[in-house]
Amino acid sequence: MVAPVTPLSGFLPAQIRRLVIKIGSALLVDPDGQVRENWLRTLVADVAERRAAGQQVIIVSSGAIALGARRLKLPKGGRGSLEDAQAAAATGQITLSQCWASLLHENGITAAQMLVTLDDLENRRRYLNASATLERLMQLNVVPVVNENDSVATAEIRFGDNDRLAARIGQAARADAVVLLSDVDGLYSANPHADANAMLIETIERIDARIAGMADSGSASGMGSGGMTSKIEAARIATSAGAHLAIISGKVEAPLSHWAKDGRGSIFLAAPAKRARKGWLAGRLTVRGRIVVDAGAEKALGKGNSLLPAGVAKVEGIFARGDVVDILTEDGRVIARGLIEYDSDEAARIAGKRSEDIAALLGHLPRSVLVHRDHLAMV
Structure with a gap:
């Protein structure tokens, strides 16, 4: 079901107390395997502005494999084999965490790193531990930077994409909303790269078969592991946990400020929140x-x-x-x-x-x- 545009466009601090922001590899790392530091500075400035206005922010950041692959000179962006991906992640994660910590520190913000695997959020006890850690970091006015622990994850125990990880982190942190920064500015009625008549779907109240059918599972950059299919699956998890989810363009500088001004993107509206245990059950991936x-x-x-x-x-x-x-x-x-x-x-x-x-x-x-x-x- 598609509804008129919602006043939640921009997910401003007055509307949303706690926000999860996911950044994909293609936005954070250029084709040569270098951090896009100038763009990232504009995003961190956005984060600092929102925190000053009272919004709590959690970052889910991709990029470790892409960064590590360049440093190790691995073929296929480090994704040629599981062993290459694990080695690239272990190497790139140091660079990634240092970059986030440095840029956030320049804005007077303390960063914390959390590396999780699928099992950390599928196992109820470990899920509660992760939730407690996120809550304490919020109380301490820290910005957690979360990524999948690809250095130890295998095909059987990994999320596979950070879209769904962001939704599950949002659930564990009891966030009010999740923003997925993407190389497209929302969900379209067809693939906008292939169909000039494709229309942006601005507000989605319910994810039905028609909405799910609009997804394209491909990753345009070749760096990431998700596509629109993973984003809709993330929206299912987030909305069932009582959080809104937005897909917006990250190809512009200061993407959060840009979105707050023009409101262009797709917003999946939250369903009534389930009790904590039932929300965890509904959001499980295995x-x-x-x-x-x-x-x-x-x-x-x-x-x-x-x-x-x-x-x-x-x-x-x-x-x-x-x-x-x-x-x-x-x-x-x-x-x-x-x-x-x-x-x-x-x-x-x-x-x-x-x-x-x-x-x-x-x-x-x-x-x-x-x-x-x-x-x-x-x-």
């Missing part, structure tokens, strides 16, 4: 299994009920009690995510069965629901 439910169960879940075995049509995957699973309709739509109460083999045995029949099948009846409503989040 699940262990899938539970396919019938129409009756879908309706019951929509009313806030628990998932009963009787409404389950199919169980997919191998998982243990307490793992996170997706709940899908029979036509493949993911409608919820939750913590499963049974191992996968037991869940498959009791699928479609009434509660009174489960004890006879399993020889015991430890739990009457498959996913309890307190551990379930609609998505």
Whole structure:
């Protein structure tokens, strides 16, 4: 659903108390592998201006692999192999953190570095630790500079792009909004590089199939790892956590000031915030299994009920009690995510069965629901 332009354009301090800003590799690093320091100074000046006006800022910064690859003279921008990417990240992260710390210090701002992996935000205990660290840094008037810890991350345990990382950091920090600085100035009805008639979608109230279909997964620069698909996935995470998300151009100097003046970009409006645990569940990027439910169960879940075995049509995957699973309709739509109460083999045995029949099948009846409503989040 597309609505008229929102007054939230610019995400000014009077509207937004806590803001996450994501900067991609193509904006921060030039094609020769050097930091675009003049442009970065204008962005840091924007940050300083907003902080002086009372806004708290968290930065999610790409660029470590691109910087490290140049220093190590690695081919393919350091992305030729996992080992090259890890080595480039380890080398480039020093340069990246020094650059941010120096420029922020010039503006009287103390910087802090946080390196995280996917598992740090998918594991509930570690997620809470990260959240507590971010909160304390905000209290100390520090600007955290966050990046994925690519020097140890593997294909199985990495975000893969900093768009979704920024959304998850926004969720952990209880931010009011997330801004993705991009090489395009928003979501278009078609790829604007290929279609002259493509139209900018200024305000998105709900991410439906039509909005998702406008995404282009390509990364124009060749440096980054995300495209519009990753940005829409980030918007799902941020908005479900009660934060607005904007996609704006970072190709101009002082991009935040520029946006505050012209308001050009795409804003995904926040949904009502879920309780903290349910927001964490809804924002998770990894699940262990899938539970396919019938129409009756879908309706019951929509009313806030628990998932009963009787409404389950199919169980997919191998998982243990307490793992996170997706709940899908029979036509493949993911409608919820939750913590499963049974191992996968037991869940498959009791699928479609009434509660009174489960004890006879399993020889015991430890739990009457498959996913309890307190551990379930609609998505």
